[in-house]
Amino acid sequence: MINYALHTRLKGAIVLTDAFHADPALGRDRSLYKFIWVRSGTLRLEIDHVETTLEAGEVVPLTPLHRIAVREVAGDYLTLLFNSNFYCIYGHDDEVSCNGLLFNGGPETVRLRPDAARTAALYEIADKLAGEYAIEDSLREEMLRILLKRFIITCTRLARERFAVAPGKEKAFDIVRQYYVLVDEHFREKKQVQEYADLLNRSPKTLSNLFAAYGLPSPLRVIHERTGAEAQRLLLYTSKSAKEIAALLGFEDTAAFSRFFKKTAGESITGYRRKNKHAAPTSQAR
Structure with a gap:
Protein backbone atom coordinates (compact mmCIF):
# COMPACT_ATOMS: atom_id res chain seq x y z
CA MET A 1 0.00 0.00 0.00
CA ILE A 2 1.23 3.48 -0.91
CA ASN A 3 0.28 6.23 1.50
CA TYR A 4 2.82 9.00 1.98
CA ALA A 5 2.17 12.53 3.25
CA LEU A 6 4.31 15.52 4.11
CA HIS A 7 2.98 18.58 5.94
CA THR A 8 5.25 21.59 6.21
CA ARG A 9 5.52 24.24 8.92
CA LEU A 10 3.82 26.71 6.56
CA LYS A 11 0.78 24.42 6.18
CA GLY A 12 1.94 23.01 2.87
CA ALA A 13 0.87 19.47 2.00
CA ILE A 14 1.83 16.87 -0.58
CA VAL A 15 0.31 13.38 -0.53
CA LEU A 16 0.91 10.28 -2.64
CA THR A 17 -1.61 7.47 -2.16
CA ASP A 18 -3.11 4.48 -3.91
CA ALA A 19 -6.16 4.52 -1.62
CA PHE A 20 -7.71 7.94 -1.99
CA HIS A 21 -11.16 6.32 -1.81
CA ALA A 22 -10.37 4.97 1.68
CA ASP A 23 -9.37 8.33 3.18
CA PRO A 24 -12.45 10.54 3.73
CA ALA A 25 -10.33 13.37 5.15
CA LEU A 26 -8.52 13.78 1.84
CA GLY A 27 -11.83 13.89 0.00
CA ARG A 28 -13.12 16.60 2.33
CA ASP A 29 -10.02 18.80 2.05
CA ARG A 30 -11.05 21.68 -0.21
CA SER A 31 -7.49 22.98 -0.63
CA LEU A 32 -6.00 20.12 -2.62
CA TYR A 33 -5.15 19.94 -6.31
CA LYS A 34 -5.20 16.33 -7.54
CA PHE A 35 -3.76 14.11 -10.23
CA ILE A 36 -5.61 10.80 -10.49
CA TRP A 37 -3.65 8.26 -12.52
CA VAL A 38 -5.18 4.87 -13.35
CA ARG A 39 -2.29 2.45 -13.72
CA SER A 40 -4.34 -0.68 -14.46
CA GLY A 41 -7.98 -1.67 -14.79
CA THR A 42 -10.62 1.03 -14.46
CA LEU A 43 -11.79 3.64 -11.97
CA ARG A 44 -15.38 4.85 -11.89
CA LEU A 45 -15.81 8.34 -10.47
CA GLU A 46 -18.37 11.04 -10.08
CA ILE A 47 -16.84 14.46 -10.64
CA ASP A 48 -19.30 17.20 -9.67
CA HIS A 49 -22.09 14.60 -9.95
CA VAL A 50 -21.10 13.63 -13.49
CA GLU A 51 -20.15 9.97 -13.72
CA THR A 52 -17.07 8.99 -15.70
CA THR A 53 -14.95 5.87 -16.03
CA LEU A 54 -11.20 6.25 -16.38
CA GLU A 55 -9.33 3.58 -18.28
CA ALA A 56 -5.87 2.15 -17.66
CA GLY A 57 -3.18 4.73 -18.38
CA GLU A 58 -5.38 7.81 -18.09
CA VAL A 59 -4.43 10.78 -15.92
CA VAL A 60 -6.94 13.42 -14.81
CA PRO A 61 -5.94 16.69 -13.11
CA LEU A 62 -8.58 18.24 -10.82
CA THR A 63 -8.83 21.52 -8.91
CA PRO A 64 -9.88 21.98 -5.27
CA LEU A 65 -13.28 23.06 -6.63
CA HIS A 66 -14.11 19.65 -8.06
CA ARG A 67 -16.11 17.33 -5.80
CA ILE A 68 -15.14 13.69 -6.26
CA ALA A 69 -16.92 10.48 -5.30
CA VAL A 70 -15.17 7.19 -6.03
CA ARG A 71 -17.87 4.74 -7.14
CA GLU A 72 -15.84 1.68 -8.08
CA VAL A 73 -12.18 0.71 -8.07
CA ALA A 74 -11.48 -2.16 -10.46
CA GLY A 75 -7.71 -1.96 -10.73
CA ASP A 76 -4.82 0.10 -9.44
CA TYR A 77 -4.67 3.88 -9.35
CA LEU A 78 -2.45 6.52 -7.80
CA THR A 79 -3.44 9.97 -6.56
CA LEU A 80 -0.93 12.80 -6.17
CA LEU A 81 -2.31 15.71 -4.16
CA PHE A 82 -0.84 19.06 -3.12
CA ASN A 99 -2.73 27.12 -14.80
CA GLY A 100 -5.76 27.39 -17.06
CA LEU A 101 -4.64 24.31 -18.99
CA LEU A 102 -4.55 21.44 -16.52
CA PHE A 103 -6.42 23.32 -13.83
CA ASN A 104 -9.48 25.53 -14.25
CA GLY A 105 -12.86 25.72 -12.58
CA GLY A 106 -14.97 24.82 -15.61
CA PRO A 107 -17.09 21.69 -15.99
CA GLU A 108 -14.80 19.89 -18.44
CA THR A 109 -11.94 17.79 -17.10
CA VAL A 110 -8.76 17.19 -19.08
CA ARG A 111 -8.22 13.49 -19.69
CA LEU A 112 -4.61 12.73 -20.55
CA ARG A 113 -3.45 9.52 -22.23
CA PRO A 114 0.34 9.24 -22.04
CA ASP A 115 2.24 7.07 -24.50
CA ALA A 116 4.73 4.43 -23.38
CA ALA A 117 7.60 6.89 -22.95
CA ARG A 118 5.57 9.37 -20.89
CA THR A 119 4.05 6.53 -18.84
CA ALA A 120 7.57 5.35 -18.01
CA ALA A 121 8.47 8.91 -17.00
CA LEU A 122 5.47 9.11 -14.67
CA TYR A 123 6.38 5.76 -13.08
CA GLU A 124 9.93 7.00 -12.53
CA ILE A 125 8.70 10.21 -10.88
CA ALA A 126 6.23 8.32 -8.68
CA ASP A 127 8.95 5.89 -7.57
CA LYS A 128 11.29 8.77 -6.72
CA LEU A 129 8.53 10.54 -4.80
CA ALA A 130 7.91 7.40 -2.74
CA GLU A 142 12.54 20.72 -1.73
CA MET A 143 13.19 17.39 -3.46
CA LEU A 144 9.49 16.54 -3.25
CA ARG A 145 8.68 19.96 -4.71
CA ILE A 146 11.09 19.36 -7.60
CA LEU A 147 9.54 15.95 -8.32
CA LEU A 148 6.04 17.41 -8.16
CA LYS A 149 7.11 20.02 -10.73
CA ARG A 150 8.41 17.23 -12.99
CA PHE A 151 5.07 15.43 -12.73
CA ILE A 152 3.17 18.64 -13.54
CA ILE A 153 5.44 19.50 -16.47
CA THR A 154 5.05 16.00 -17.92
CA CYS A 155 1.26 16.40 -17.77
CA THR A 156 1.46 19.93 -19.21
CA ARG A 157 3.34 18.55 -22.22
CA LEU A 158 0.69 15.85 -22.63
CA ALA A 159 -2.05 18.48 -22.57
CA ARG A 160 -0.26 20.62 -25.14
CA GLU A 161 0.01 17.60 -27.41
CA ARG A 162 -3.68 16.88 -26.95
CA PHE A 163 -4.50 20.39 -28.18
CA ALA A 164 -1.90 20.14 -30.97
CA VAL A 165 0.20 23.03 -29.67
CA ALA A 166 3.16 22.97 -32.03
CA PRO A 167 6.67 23.52 -30.63
CA GLY A 168 7.44 27.22 -30.72
CA LYS A 169 3.73 28.15 -30.60
CA GLU A 170 3.39 27.98 -26.81
CA LEU A 182 -9.07 35.43 -16.04
CA VAL A 183 -12.51 33.84 -16.40
CA ASP A 184 -11.89 31.89 -13.20
CA GLU A 185 -11.05 35.15 -11.44
CA HIS A 186 -13.74 37.44 -12.86
CA PHE A 187 -16.71 35.38 -14.13
CA VAL A 193 -15.78 38.52 -24.07
CA GLN A 194 -14.86 42.14 -24.76
CA GLU A 195 -14.02 42.65 -21.09
CA TYR A 196 -11.49 39.80 -21.14
CA ALA A 197 -10.16 40.85 -24.52
CA ASP A 198 -9.38 44.25 -23.02
CA LEU A 199 -7.50 42.62 -20.13
CA LEU A 200 -5.44 40.59 -22.63
CA ASN A 201 -4.94 43.48 -25.06
CA ARG A 202 -6.47 41.42 -27.83
CA SER A 203 -9.63 41.76 -29.91
CA PRO A 204 -12.61 39.44 -29.37
CA LYS A 205 -12.16 38.20 -32.93
CA THR A 206 -8.54 37.24 -32.25
CA LEU A 207 -9.63 35.29 -29.20
CA LEU A 216 -12.00 24.71 -27.91
CA PRO A 217 -15.42 26.13 -27.01
CA SER A 218 -15.95 29.76 -27.98
CA PRO A 219 -14.74 32.41 -25.49
CA LEU A 220 -18.34 33.31 -24.64
CA ARG A 221 -19.21 29.69 -24.00
CA VAL A 222 -16.22 29.42 -21.64
CA ILE A 223 -17.72 32.23 -19.53
CA HIS A 224 -21.13 30.58 -19.56
CA GLU A 225 -19.74 27.14 -18.68
CA ARG A 226 -17.68 28.52 -15.79
CA THR A 227 -20.70 30.41 -14.44
CA GLY A 228 -22.92 27.36 -14.88
CA ALA A 229 -20.42 25.08 -13.11
CA GLU A 230 -20.30 27.43 -10.14
CA ALA A 231 -24.09 27.66 -10.05
CA GLN A 232 -24.38 23.87 -9.97
CA ARG A 233 -21.81 23.57 -7.17
CA LEU A 234 -23.61 26.18 -5.09
CA LEU A 235 -26.96 24.47 -5.66
CA LEU A 236 -25.62 21.04 -4.76
CA TYR A 237 -23.17 21.73 -1.97
CA THR A 238 -24.67 24.72 -0.14
CA SER A 239 -28.08 25.61 1.26
CA LYS A 240 -28.11 29.02 -0.42
CA SER A 241 -31.33 30.08 -2.09
CA ALA A 242 -31.60 30.78 -5.81
CA LYS A 243 -31.83 34.49 -4.95
CA GLU A 244 -28.59 34.36 -2.95
CA ILE A 245 -26.79 32.41 -5.69
CA ALA A 246 -28.02 34.84 -8.35
CA ALA A 247 -26.51 37.72 -6.36
CA LEU A 248 -23.22 35.86 -5.81
CA LEU A 249 -22.89 35.16 -9.53
CA GLY A 250 -23.63 38.72 -10.60
CA PHE A 251 -27.10 38.32 -12.10
CA GLU A 252 -29.51 41.25 -12.02
CA ASP A 253 -32.24 39.19 -10.39
CA LYS A 263 -30.61 27.41 -20.96
CA THR A 264 -27.21 26.04 -19.89
CA ALA A 265 -28.24 23.08 -17.70
CA GLY A 266 -31.37 22.09 -19.60
CA GLU A 267 -33.59 22.02 -16.54
CA SER A 268 -34.97 24.32 -13.87
CA ILE A 269 -33.07 25.26 -10.73
CA THR A 270 -35.63 23.47 -8.57
CA GLY A 271 -35.59 20.34 -10.70
CA TYR A 272 -31.80 20.17 -10.78
CA ARG A 273 -31.46 20.60 -7.04
CA ARG A 274 -34.18 18.05 -6.28
CA LYS A 275 -32.69 15.45 -8.62
CA ASN A 276 -29.08 15.74 -7.44
CA LYS A 277 -29.04 17.11 -3.93
CA HIS A 278 -29.39 13.80 -2.13
CA ALA A 279 -27.11 11.71 -4.34
CA ALA A 280 -24.85 10.68 -1.48
CA PRO A 281 -21.21 9.98 -2.38
CA THR A 282 -20.12 6.40 -1.87
CA SER A 283 -16.95 4.43 -2.47
CA GLN A 284 -16.54 0.85 -3.59
CA ALA A 285 -13.49 -1.23 -4.31
CA ARG A 286 -13.06 -4.72 -5.60
Whole structure:
Protein backbone atom coordinates (compact mmCIF):
# COMPACT_ATOMS: atom_id res chain seq x y z
CA MET A 1 0.00 0.00 0.00
CA ILE A 2 1.23 3.48 -0.91
CA ASN A 3 0.28 6.23 1.50
CA TYR A 4 2.82 9.00 1.98
CA ALA A 5 2.17 12.53 3.25
CA LEU A 6 4.31 15.52 4.11
CA HIS A 7 2.98 18.58 5.94
CA THR A 8 5.25 21.59 6.21
CA ARG A 9 5.52 24.24 8.92
CA LEU A 10 3.82 26.71 6.56
CA LYS A 11 0.78 24.42 6.18
CA GLY A 12 1.94 23.01 2.87
CA ALA A 13 0.87 19.47 2.00
CA ILE A 14 1.83 16.87 -0.58
CA VAL A 15 0.31 13.38 -0.53
CA LEU A 16 0.91 10.28 -2.64
CA THR A 17 -1.61 7.47 -2.16
CA ASP A 18 -3.11 4.48 -3.91
CA ALA A 19 -6.16 4.52 -1.62
CA PHE A 20 -7.71 7.94 -1.99
CA HIS A 21 -11.16 6.32 -1.81
CA ALA A 22 -10.37 4.97 1.68
CA ASP A 23 -9.37 8.33 3.18
CA PRO A 24 -12.45 10.54 3.73
CA ALA A 25 -10.33 13.37 5.15
CA LEU A 26 -8.52 13.78 1.84
CA GLY A 27 -11.83 13.89 0.00
CA ARG A 28 -13.12 16.60 2.33
CA ASP A 29 -10.02 18.80 2.05
CA ARG A 30 -11.05 21.68 -0.21
CA SER A 31 -7.49 22.98 -0.63
CA LEU A 32 -6.00 20.12 -2.62
CA TYR A 33 -5.15 19.94 -6.31
CA LYS A 34 -5.20 16.33 -7.54
CA PHE A 35 -3.76 14.11 -10.23
CA ILE A 36 -5.61 10.80 -10.49
CA TRP A 37 -3.65 8.26 -12.52
CA VAL A 38 -5.18 4.87 -13.35
CA ARG A 39 -2.29 2.45 -13.72
CA SER A 40 -4.34 -0.68 -14.46
CA GLY A 41 -7.98 -1.67 -14.79
CA THR A 42 -10.62 1.03 -14.46
CA LEU A 43 -11.79 3.64 -11.97
CA ARG A 44 -15.38 4.85 -11.89
CA LEU A 45 -15.81 8.34 -10.47
CA GLU A 46 -18.37 11.04 -10.08
CA ILE A 47 -16.84 14.46 -10.64
CA ASP A 48 -19.30 17.20 -9.67
CA HIS A 49 -22.09 14.60 -9.95
CA VAL A 50 -21.10 13.63 -13.49
CA GLU A 51 -20.15 9.97 -13.72
CA THR A 52 -17.07 8.99 -15.70
CA THR A 53 -14.95 5.87 -16.03
CA LEU A 54 -11.20 6.25 -16.38
CA GLU A 55 -9.33 3.58 -18.28
CA ALA A 56 -5.87 2.15 -17.66
CA GLY A 57 -3.18 4.73 -18.38
CA GLU A 58 -5.38 7.81 -18.09
CA VAL A 59 -4.43 10.78 -15.92
CA VAL A 60 -6.94 13.42 -14.81
CA PRO A 61 -5.94 16.69 -13.11
CA LEU A 62 -8.58 18.24 -10.82
CA THR A 63 -8.83 21.52 -8.91
CA PRO A 64 -9.88 21.98 -5.27
CA LEU A 65 -13.28 23.06 -6.63
CA HIS A 66 -14.11 19.65 -8.06
CA ARG A 67 -16.11 17.33 -5.80
CA ILE A 68 -15.14 13.69 -6.26
CA ALA A 69 -16.92 10.48 -5.30
CA VAL A 70 -15.17 7.19 -6.03
CA ARG A 71 -17.87 4.74 -7.14
CA GLU A 72 -15.84 1.68 -8.08
CA VAL A 73 -12.18 0.71 -8.07
CA ALA A 74 -11.48 -2.16 -10.46
CA GLY A 75 -7.71 -1.96 -10.73
CA ASP A 76 -4.82 0.10 -9.44
CA TYR A 77 -4.67 3.88 -9.35
CA LEU A 78 -2.45 6.52 -7.80
CA THR A 79 -3.44 9.97 -6.56
CA LEU A 80 -0.93 12.80 -6.17
CA LEU A 81 -2.31 15.71 -4.16
CA PHE A 82 -0.84 19.06 -3.12
CA ASN A 83 -1.98 22.47 -1.93
CA SER A 84 -0.92 25.98 -2.85
CA ASN A 85 1.09 26.38 0.35
CA PHE A 86 3.32 23.55 -0.84
CA TYR A 87 3.47 24.63 -4.48
CA CYS A 88 1.58 27.59 -5.91
CA ILE A 89 0.77 27.06 -9.58
CA TYR A 90 -0.21 30.75 -9.88
CA GLY A 91 3.03 32.09 -8.52
CA HIS A 92 5.15 29.63 -10.49
CA ASP A 93 3.28 29.70 -13.79
CA ASP A 94 6.52 30.47 -15.63
CA GLU A 95 7.91 27.15 -14.35
CA VAL A 96 5.10 24.71 -15.16
CA SER A 97 2.59 26.60 -17.40
CA CYS A 98 -0.33 24.50 -16.15
CA ASN A 99 -2.73 27.12 -14.80
CA GLY A 100 -5.76 27.39 -17.06
CA LEU A 101 -4.64 24.31 -18.99
CA LEU A 102 -4.55 21.44 -16.52
CA PHE A 103 -6.42 23.32 -13.83
CA ASN A 104 -9.48 25.53 -14.25
CA GLY A 105 -12.86 25.72 -12.58
CA GLY A 106 -14.97 24.82 -15.61
CA PRO A 107 -17.09 21.69 -15.99
CA GLU A 108 -14.80 19.89 -18.44
CA THR A 109 -11.94 17.79 -17.10
CA VAL A 110 -8.76 17.19 -19.08
CA ARG A 111 -8.22 13.49 -19.69
CA LEU A 112 -4.61 12.73 -20.55
CA ARG A 113 -3.45 9.52 -22.23
CA PRO A 114 0.34 9.24 -22.04
CA ASP A 115 2.24 7.07 -24.50
CA ALA A 116 4.73 4.43 -23.38
CA ALA A 117 7.60 6.89 -22.95
CA ARG A 118 5.57 9.37 -20.89
CA THR A 119 4.05 6.53 -18.84
CA ALA A 120 7.57 5.35 -18.01
CA ALA A 121 8.47 8.91 -17.00
CA LEU A 122 5.47 9.11 -14.67
CA TYR A 123 6.38 5.76 -13.08
CA GLU A 124 9.93 7.00 -12.53
CA ILE A 125 8.70 10.21 -10.88
CA ALA A 126 6.23 8.32 -8.68
CA ASP A 127 8.95 5.89 -7.57
CA LYS A 128 11.29 8.77 -6.72
CA LEU A 129 8.53 10.54 -4.80
CA ALA A 130 7.91 7.40 -2.74
CA GLY A 131 11.63 6.99 -2.13
CA GLU A 132 12.08 10.61 -1.09
CA TYR A 133 9.41 10.33 1.61
CA ALA A 134 11.64 7.80 3.37
CA ILE A 135 14.51 10.28 3.68
CA GLU A 136 14.12 12.48 6.74
CA ASP A 137 16.47 15.39 6.25
CA SER A 138 16.32 19.13 5.56
CA LEU A 139 16.37 18.61 1.79
CA ARG A 140 13.34 16.31 1.56
CA GLU A 141 10.74 19.07 1.18
CA GLU A 142 12.54 20.72 -1.73
CA MET A 143 13.19 17.39 -3.46
CA LEU A 144 9.49 16.54 -3.25
CA ARG A 145 8.68 19.96 -4.71
CA ILE A 146 11.09 19.36 -7.60
CA LEU A 147 9.54 15.95 -8.32
CA LEU A 148 6.04 17.41 -8.16
CA LYS A 149 7.11 20.02 -10.73
CA ARG A 150 8.41 17.23 -12.99
CA PHE A 151 5.07 15.43 -12.73
CA ILE A 152 3.17 18.64 -13.54
CA ILE A 153 5.44 19.50 -16.47
CA THR A 154 5.05 16.00 -17.92
CA CYS A 155 1.26 16.40 -17.77
CA THR A 156 1.46 19.93 -19.21
CA ARG A 157 3.34 18.55 -22.22
CA LEU A 158 0.69 15.85 -22.63
CA ALA A 159 -2.05 18.48 -22.57
CA ARG A 160 -0.26 20.62 -25.14
CA GLU A 161 0.01 17.60 -27.41
CA ARG A 162 -3.68 16.88 -26.95
CA PHE A 163 -4.50 20.39 -28.18
CA ALA A 164 -1.90 20.14 -30.97
CA VAL A 165 0.20 23.03 -29.67
CA ALA A 166 3.16 22.97 -32.03
CA PRO A 167 6.67 23.52 -30.63
CA GLY A 168 7.44 27.22 -30.72
CA LYS A 169 3.73 28.15 -30.60
CA GLU A 170 3.39 27.98 -26.81
CA LYS A 171 3.13 31.77 -26.45
CA ALA A 172 0.03 31.89 -28.66
CA PHE A 173 -1.55 29.09 -26.65
CA ASP A 174 -0.65 30.94 -23.45
CA ILE A 175 -3.25 33.56 -24.41
CA VAL A 176 -5.87 30.80 -24.26
CA ARG A 177 -4.56 29.70 -20.85
CA GLN A 178 -4.61 33.27 -19.58
CA TYR A 179 -8.19 33.66 -20.76
CA TYR A 180 -9.28 30.64 -18.70
CA VAL A 181 -7.42 32.02 -15.66
CA LEU A 182 -9.07 35.43 -16.04
CA VAL A 183 -12.51 33.84 -16.40
CA ASP A 184 -11.89 31.89 -13.20
CA GLU A 185 -11.05 35.15 -11.44
CA HIS A 186 -13.74 37.44 -12.86
CA PHE A 187 -16.71 35.38 -14.13
CA ARG A 188 -18.95 36.74 -11.37
CA GLU A 189 -18.69 40.34 -12.55
CA LYS A 190 -17.44 40.14 -16.14
CA LYS A 191 -19.88 38.47 -18.52
CA GLN A 192 -18.70 39.71 -21.95
CA VAL A 193 -15.78 38.52 -24.07
CA GLN A 194 -14.86 42.14 -24.76
CA GLU A 195 -14.02 42.65 -21.09
CA TYR A 196 -11.49 39.80 -21.14
CA ALA A 197 -10.16 40.85 -24.52
CA ASP A 198 -9.38 44.25 -23.02
CA LEU A 199 -7.50 42.62 -20.13
CA LEU A 200 -5.44 40.59 -22.63
CA ASN A 201 -4.94 43.48 -25.06
CA ARG A 202 -6.47 41.42 -27.83
CA SER A 203 -9.63 41.76 -29.91
CA PRO A 204 -12.61 39.44 -29.37
CA LYS A 205 -12.16 38.20 -32.93
CA THR A 206 -8.54 37.24 -32.25
CA LEU A 207 -9.63 35.29 -29.20
CA SER A 208 -12.40 33.53 -31.13
CA ASN A 209 -9.96 32.53 -33.87
CA LEU A 210 -7.45 31.20 -31.33
CA PHE A 211 -10.04 29.09 -29.53
CA ALA A 212 -11.36 27.72 -32.82
CA ALA A 213 -7.83 26.85 -33.96
CA TYR A 214 -7.39 24.60 -30.92
CA GLY A 215 -10.85 23.06 -31.15
CA LEU A 216 -12.00 24.71 -27.91
CA PRO A 217 -15.42 26.13 -27.01
CA SER A 218 -15.95 29.76 -27.98
CA PRO A 219 -14.74 32.41 -25.49
CA LEU A 220 -18.34 33.31 -24.64
CA ARG A 221 -19.21 29.69 -24.00
CA VAL A 222 -16.22 29.42 -21.64
CA ILE A 223 -17.72 32.23 -19.53
CA HIS A 224 -21.13 30.58 -19.56
CA GLU A 225 -19.74 27.14 -18.68
CA ARG A 226 -17.68 28.52 -15.79
CA THR A 227 -20.70 30.41 -14.44
CA GLY A 228 -22.92 27.36 -14.88
CA ALA A 229 -20.42 25.08 -13.11
CA GLU A 230 -20.30 27.43 -10.14
CA ALA A 231 -24.09 27.66 -10.05
CA GLN A 232 -24.38 23.87 -9.97
CA ARG A 233 -21.81 23.57 -7.17
CA LEU A 234 -23.61 26.18 -5.09
CA LEU A 235 -26.96 24.47 -5.66
CA LEU A 236 -25.62 21.04 -4.76
CA TYR A 237 -23.17 21.73 -1.97
CA THR A 238 -24.67 24.72 -0.14
CA SER A 239 -28.08 25.61 1.26
CA LYS A 240 -28.11 29.02 -0.42
CA SER A 241 -31.33 30.08 -2.09
CA ALA A 242 -31.60 30.78 -5.81
CA LYS A 243 -31.83 34.49 -4.95
CA GLU A 244 -28.59 34.36 -2.95
CA ILE A 245 -26.79 32.41 -5.69
CA ALA A 246 -28.02 34.84 -8.35
CA ALA A 247 -26.51 37.72 -6.36
CA LEU A 248 -23.22 35.86 -5.81
CA LEU A 249 -22.89 35.16 -9.53
CA GLY A 250 -23.63 38.72 -10.60
CA PHE A 251 -27.10 38.32 -12.10
CA GLU A 252 -29.51 41.25 -12.02
CA ASP A 253 -32.24 39.19 -10.39
CA THR A 254 -33.42 35.64 -9.76
CA ALA A 255 -35.42 35.57 -12.99
CA ALA A 256 -32.32 36.29 -15.09
CA PHE A 257 -30.40 33.58 -13.23
CA SER A 258 -33.26 31.11 -13.73
CA ARG A 259 -33.32 31.74 -17.49
CA PHE A 260 -29.55 31.35 -17.72
CA PHE A 261 -29.57 28.11 -15.71
CA LYS A 262 -32.41 26.58 -17.71
CA LYS A 263 -30.61 27.41 -20.96
CA THR A 264 -27.21 26.04 -19.89
CA ALA A 265 -28.24 23.08 -17.70
CA GLY A 266 -31.37 22.09 -19.60
CA GLU A 267 -33.59 22.02 -16.54
CA SER A 268 -34.97 24.32 -13.87
CA ILE A 269 -33.07 25.26 -10.73
CA THR A 270 -35.63 23.47 -8.57
CA GLY A 271 -35.59 20.34 -10.70
CA TYR A 272 -31.80 20.17 -10.78
CA ARG A 273 -31.46 20.60 -7.04
CA ARG A 274 -34.18 18.05 -6.28
CA LYS A 275 -32.69 15.45 -8.62
CA ASN A 276 -29.08 15.74 -7.44
CA LYS A 277 -29.04 17.11 -3.93
CA HIS A 278 -29.39 13.80 -2.13
CA ALA A 279 -27.11 11.71 -4.34
CA ALA A 280 -24.85 10.68 -1.48
CA PRO A 281 -21.21 9.98 -2.38
CA THR A 282 -20.12 6.40 -1.87
CA SER A 283 -16.95 4.43 -2.47
CA GLN A 284 -16.54 0.85 -3.59
CA ALA A 285 -13.49 -1.23 -4.31
CA ARG A 286 -13.06 -4.72 -5.60
